[in-house]
Amino acid sequence: MSGALPPLREVIARHGLSASKALGQNFLFDAQLLDRIAAIPGDLRDRAVLEIGPGPGGLTRALLKAGARVTAIEMDRRCLPALAELALAYPDRLRVIEGDAMKIDNDATMGESYAVVANLPYNVGTALLVRWLGSAAWPPRWRSLTLMFQQEVAQRIVARPGTGAYGRLAVLAQWRSTARLAMKVHRSAFTPPPKVMSAVVHLEPAAMPEGVSARTLERVTEAAFGQRRKMLRQSLKGVPGALDALAAIGIDPQRRAETLSVDEFVAVARAVS
Structure with missing residues (x-):
């Protein structure tokens, strides 16, 4: 199915899209790189996947190609027509919700267990992660989080005690989940290239320590x-x-x-x- 899709650069040009600095957007075009990110959580065939901030749908394509059923939350209305074309190309496999991911109840929206895979907008990435990790119900409805961050933030999530990167984020990530740095992504892979390097972190829920909230x-x-x-x-x-x-x-x-x-x-x- 994806073979029939026009190149992403063409779609972006046709819809007159450009990455919004205010929304913390940086677009990824490299299909091989996107396929590698989509492969990090394992076999996605017929699995429910939540994607935050799909933009024009680069990672969305890779997730659909991997067989996932994708729910994408996008607040940039300019990107909706490009995502609508993708939904037509993959009937009943892509649901697009226009809205702010910080204000949407992910569990209620998904209605089943799900994986989160996202090239997160830089300005809300950490806040979303803390919210997923702070879930009162544990194990959570999400089965894994595969998230792109600035490399410095990614290193803070997986940091060990006694290192400069170790802090609140490391403790919150590691007290009841396992976190690993899955891959680094060079700034040149993005359009426009951000000033910093990026990295993908993969987290899976672990046992909940008793007697602590x-x-x-x-x-x-x-x-x-x-x-x-x-x-x-x-x-x-x-x-x-x-x-x-x-x-x-x-x-x-x-x-x-x-x-x-x-x-x-x-x-x-x-x-x-």
């Missing part, structure tokens, strides 16, 4: 890394019960946030809650 962990990590150069006795004093929790667990309050493992942060959050 995502909200409490977010509160503890926000305080701890909000003043990362300070000792924990200073950075955590504004979180009720946090200093007592350190004492109860046996964590030296003179340590700094980046020296604590994910498990230690979970233990602090559990003691606080």
